[in-house]
Each structure stands twice: as structure tokens, then as C-alpha cells.
Amino acid sequence: xxxxxxxLIVDGHSVIFAWPELRKLQARRASLARETLIKRLRDYQDWxxxxxxxxxxGKGRKIEATSDPADVQVFYSRTGQTADAIIERxxxxxxxxxxxxxxxxDSLEAETVQACGAEWISPEALHSLLLGARRA
Numbered sequence: 001x002x003x004x005x006x007x008l009i010v011d012g013h014s015v016i017f018a019w020p021e022l023r024k025l026q027a028r029r030a031s032l033a034r035e036t037l038i039k040r041l042r043d044y045q046d047w048x049x050x051x052x053x054x055x056x057x058g059k060g061r062k063i064e065a066t067s068d069p070a071d072v073q074v075f076y077s078r079t080g081q082t083a084d085a086i087i088e089r090x091x092x093x094x095x096x097x098x099x100x101x102x103x104x105x106d107s108l109e110a111e112t113v114q115a116c117g118a119e120w121i122s123p124e125a126l127h128s129l130l131l132g133a134r135r136a
Contacts, residue, residue, distance in 0.1 A: 004099050005051065008044070009087055009118075010126070011104035012037060012056040018105045018123030040130055042072045047133045050101075053090065055083040084109045091116040 016022040016033045026033035038054060045052040051073075058076030077083050084106060091100060095117035102113040103126040110120040121129065 004097065006049070006099040007051045007053060007094070007101070008041075009090055009100060009102045009113075010037075010041060010052065010054040011083055011087055011102070011106065011109065012054045013083065014105045015103060015123045015126060019127060038072055038074060044130050044133050045072055055086045055090075057083045088112050088116070091118045 012034065016026050016037060022033045022037055025036055034056060041052045041054055044050065053073040053075065055075045055077065059079055075083075075086055077086050084104075087102060087104070087109060091102060091113040094100060095113075100113070100118035101121055102110070102118050103121050103123060104110055104113075105123050114120050
């Protein structure tokens with residue numbers, strides 16, 4: 001059986017508020033915290049080949065997605081919808097087809113994605129994963 005493609009789905013604001021250095025950036029300028037997280041996730045993707053998707057709570061009328069073909073996929077939820085809802089929908093749709101790992105500090109979201117067949121990791125474990133990839 002061929003290896004399934006590997007994806008890391010990140011609850012962006014959950015991770016930002018869990019990592020002290022990103023939380024400080026968030027307090028100064030939210031966009032700077034998001035850009036820093038995306039850069040670190042892009043580096044991880046480049047080093048490991050694991051495709052990365054990051055989802056942020058948004059404020060628009062529709063779900064926004066931004067990415068270049070080889071870049072990290074970035075989604076912003078629409079007004080009235082949470083990033084959690086998008087992450088849970090992605091997990092339920094793709095966990096059977098791909099190896100999915102979801103990084104969030106939300107315990108209910110973690111239970112939901114695990115029930116879908118995805119692996120869950122905490123923001124602290126994600127931090128270690130990214131540091132380990134850098135050293136490898």
C-alpha cells in the first residue's frame with residue numbers, strides 16, 4: 001500500500017495564544033504574529049515535505065484561502081464561523097484519505113478531529129516538532 005500524503009492542520013490563533021513569543025507579537029500587531037507563525041510553518045513544510053494548512057478566525061463574508069501552489073495553505077473563516085468549524089470539516093472529509101495531524105489547544109476540537117481519524121497535537125508539541133525538524 002502506498003504511503004498516504006501527510007498534512008498538518010494548524011489552528012492559527014490557538015497556537016499564537018499558546019506560544020509566549022507569538023502572544024507578545026499578537027499584542028503589538030496581529031498580522032505580525034500570523035506572518036511569523038506562517039513563516040515557521042513554511043520552513044517546516046520545506047524541511048519535511050509535510051503539507052501545511054493553517055486556519056485563522058476571520059471577519060469576511062466568505063471563507064478566504066490564500067496560497068501559492070508550493071506554499072502553506074492559509075484559510076480565514078467567514079463572519080459567524082470559527083476556524084474550529086473549518087478544521088473539523090477538513091478532518092472529517094480528509095482523515096480517511098490522508099495522514100492528518102491537527103495542532104490546537106482546544107480540547108473539544110481535539111476530541112472531534114481524533115474521532116474523525118486525525119492525530120491531535122498540542123501547540124507545545126507543535127513547537128517541539130518544528131524545532132526538531134529544524135535540527136534534522
